[in-house]
Amino acid sequence: MGIRLSQIAKTYGRPGTPRALEPIDLEIASGELVGLLGPSGSGKTTLLRIIAGLEQADRNPAGTIHFGSRDVTDVHVRDRRIGFVFQHYALFKHMTVFDNVAFGLTVQPRKSRPSSGEIRTRVHQLLEMVQLERFAKRYPAELSGGQQQRVSLARALALRPEVLLLDEPFGALDAKVRQDLRRWLRHLHDELNFTSVFVTHDQEEALELSDRVVVMSDGRIEQIDAPADLYRAPANRFVFEFLGDVNRLEGEVRDGVLTCGEARLAVDLPEGPQELLLRPHELSLDAAPSATAHLPVTVTAVVPVGAEVRVELAADWLAEPWLATIGHGDFERLDVRRGQRLHARPQRWHRFGAEDRPAAKPSLA
Amino acid sequence: MSLALPRLTGRRRVLPGFGLSLGISLMFVSLVLLLPMTSLVGQLSGISLAEYWAIISDGRVVASYTVTIGAAALAALVNGAFGLLLAWVLVRYEFPGKRLLDALMDLPFALPTAVAGITLATLYASNGWMGRLLEPLGLQVAYTWVGIALAMAFTSIPFVVRTVQPVLEDLPQEVDEAALTLGASDATAFRRVILPHLWPALVTGTGLAFVRSLGEFGAIIFIAGNMPFETEITALMIFVKLQEYDYVGASAIASVVLMVSLALLLAINVWQGRFIKRLHGGRG
Numbered sequence: 304m305g306i307r308l309s310q311i312a313k314t315y316g317r318p319g320t321p322r323a324l325e326p327i328d329l330e331i332a333s334g335e336l337v338g339l340l341g342p343s344g345s346g347k348t349t350l351l352r353i354i355a356g357l358e359q360a361d362r363n364p365a366g367t368i369h370f371g372s373r374d375v376t377d378v379h380v381r382d383r384r385i386g387f388v389f390q391h392y393a394l395f396k397h398m399t400v401f402d403n404v405a406f407g408l409t410v411q412p413r414k415s416r417p418s419s420g421e422i423r424t425r426v427h428q429l430l431e432m433v434q435l436e437r438f439a440k441r442y443p444a445e446l447s448g449g450q451q452q453r454v455s456l457a458r459a460l461a462l463r464p465e466v467l468l469l470d471e472p473f474g475a476l477d478a479k480v481r482q483d484l485r486r487w488l489r490h491l492h493d494e495l496n497f498t499s500v501f502v503t504h505d506q507e508e509a510l511e512l513s514d515r516v517v518v519m520s521d522g523r524i525e526q527i528d529a530p531a532d533l534y535r536a537p538a539n540r541f542v543f544e545f546l547g548d549v550n551r552l553e554g555e556v557r558d559g560v561l562t563c564g565e566a567r568l569a570v571d572l573p574e575g576p577q578e579l580l581l582r583p584h585e586l587s588l589d590a591a592p593s594a595t596a597h598l599p600v601t602v603t604a605v606v607p608v609g610a611e612v613r614v615e616l617a618a619d620w621l622a623e624p625w626l627a628t629i630g631h632g633d634f635e636r637l638d639v640r641r642g643q644r645l646h647a648r649p650q651r652w653h654r655f656g657a658e659d660r661p662a663a664k665p666s667l668a
Numbered sequence: 669m670s671l672a673l674p675r676l677t678g679r680r681r682v683l684p685g686f687g688l689s690l691g692i693s694l695m696f697v698s699l700v701l702l703l704p705m706t707s708l709v710g711q712l713s714g715i716s717l718a719e720y721w722a723i724i725s726d727g728r729v730v731a732s733y734t735v736t737i738g739a740a741a742l743a744a745l746v747n748g749a750f751g752l753l754l755a756w757v758l759v760r761y762e763f764p765g766k767r768l769l770d771a772l773m774d775l776p777f778a779l780p781t782a783v784a785g786i787t788l789a790t791l792y793a794s795n796g797w798m799g800r801l802l803e804p805l806g807l808q809v810a811y812t813w814v815g816i817a818l819a820m821a822f823t824s825i826p827f828v829v830r831t832v833q834p835v836l837e838d839l840p841q842e843v844d845e846a847a848l849t850l851g852a853s854d855a856t857a858f859r860r861v862i863l864p865h866l867w868p869a870l871v872t873g874t875g876l877a878f879v880r881s882l883g884e885f886g887a888i889i890f891i892a893g894n895m896p897f898e899t900e901i902t903a904l905m906i907f908v909k910l911q912e913y914d915y916v917g918a919s920a921i922a923s924v925v926l927m928v929s930l931a932l933l934l935a936i937n938v939w940q941g942r943f944i945k946r947l948h949g950g951r952g
């Protein structure tokens with residue numbers, strides 16, 4: 304079931320105070336897995352809670368929410384038939400795992416309530432699905448965080464909702480468990496084919512898990528795109544900076560050369576002050592300057608862990624240190640160590656003008 | 669450090685002063701609680717078991733047990749309901765004057781109970797504000813059993829509010845939201861999710877209010893009317909014995925109150941311990 308929001312806005316407190324959510328239009332296709340990504344205070348959780356019906360959108364402008372063709376704008380959360388997963392699990396601590404998962408089934412009106420035998424079968428299916436069958440009789444306090452969140456997921460899925468909403472579902476878990484649960488949620492989503500929206504402030508999580516990512520800041524949607532497109536073509540500077548580490552190069556352009564202290568870089572840009580942004584992997588290092596780039600730097604830290612080596616660079620002409628990620632091949636060839644003088648070579652760079660349009664990104668390689 | 673030191677140093681505590689602080693605590697408890705209680709029991713050593721039984725099963729005294737326990741039970745139940753409501757209002761809603769209401773909750777603790785008793789008596793006497801309204805309806809509060817319960821309820825309401833409040837603050841709103849997203853009605857969410865969570869605190873608070881009411885004296889005697897066999901409370905019986913210089917009799921009755929209170933407190937503690945274990949891990 305698709306979700307369609309139109310002109311959804313939210314103000315906390317008195318009218319006139321800044322909006323937590325500017326009027327937002329958003330369409331989510333049936334079966335899609337969409338991530339709401341943004342820093343804290345960007346309105347992503349508010350938006351999710353409005354979709355769930357836990358929060359009421361402003362009356363003015365009068366926004367609407369549709370699930371498929373059903374208008375749910377004024378439908379109470381208990382009748383929206385959604386599954387909701389909370390960051391801190393929100394399990395019923397006085398109930399066993401079994402009773403937690405069965406809750407949604409047992410509170411249904413007597414007429415539509417399944418028989419206790421059916422409930423038992425269904426709960427055991429769900430617990431099997433989240434691989435917690437052995438723990439049916441345990442209390443939530445006896446489980447680990449990852450297990451509790453799986454119980455919470457099973458509980459949310461008990462009523463077979465067509466829309467599953469997750470509020471920072473992995474935020475309270477450690478890195479390894481988070482990785483497992485992510486993969487597993489993706490798998491579950493593909494198998495059961497519900498429409499999911501999840502909130503996260505972790506770009507990696509959003510990019511890895513989502514079909515499409517909605518990047519938000521200050522109550523506005525900055526960009527909606529598939530992860531690859533989002534990373535390749537960020538709509539503005541905010542999105543670019545939020546999606547990963549950024550190196551900044553500010554300088555004065557004259558005769559096609561950007562100068563900043565002793566640093567020089569050949570660029571095809573109009574005269575005047577310019578600012579270029581570079582991703583760490585878009586920098587390579589070498590012992591000598593190239594024909595187009597003269598960027599002398601000093602290595603201040605080396606982290607040779609993982610597929611790439613992270614190298615921190617400093618120079619007099621840099622306000623903030625740069626970060627470069629280079630291959631182990633280069634790392635060994637240059638014998639990179641702390642205090643070494645090297646030359647940085649940008650492979651490509653990005654520029655966002657005042658109007659927030661992405662500029663040309665020539666390859667300098 | 670030498671290995672020959674006694675075993676205790678093997679598991680030195682990070683925080684120093686355990687021995688000293690425990691010692692002082694025990695001394696304080698002994699001086700303030702245990703010593704008076706021992707002397708109370710000491711008073712009783714002069715009489716035989718039969719005499720003891722005769723004193724505590726005297727008709728007038730037994731009638732006072734009934735009045736006290738009945739009124740205390742009513743007061744505790746009423747406080748259980750209203751204390752829960754008050755705690756709920758104080759935790760879950762924002763409204764002007766919330767801090768004031770919160771502070772007001774402690775008033776019965778701070779106010780001399782005699783002041784409360786006199787105030788209640790004047791209010792509910794047949795010529796008082798409330799009394800004048802209730803009299804025509806055939807409801808008499810002052811100088812009856814109901815008045816006793818009222819005074820008890822007044823002095824013991826903080827016990828319920830202050831025990832339930834922190835537990836309610838610990839219950840994240842997400843939990844009732846979770847119940848609602850699963851289709852539960854408000855009433856079902858309250859009955860099946862919120863109440864079970866608050867239950868231990870509520871029972872403890874109500875129990876404490878009950879025990880406190882059993883021993884209340886100052887607030888009650890002014891409104892009770894103190895008619896033998898009808899509105900005399902047990903604490904008053906002790907007072908009467910004392911006025912007659914019957915210290916042994918007073919001690920005998922006091923020992924009954926003491927034992928009942930102690931047994932109740934112990935029961936509450938044991939029961940609560942079992943419940944809490946389940947909520948915070950360990951087998952329930």
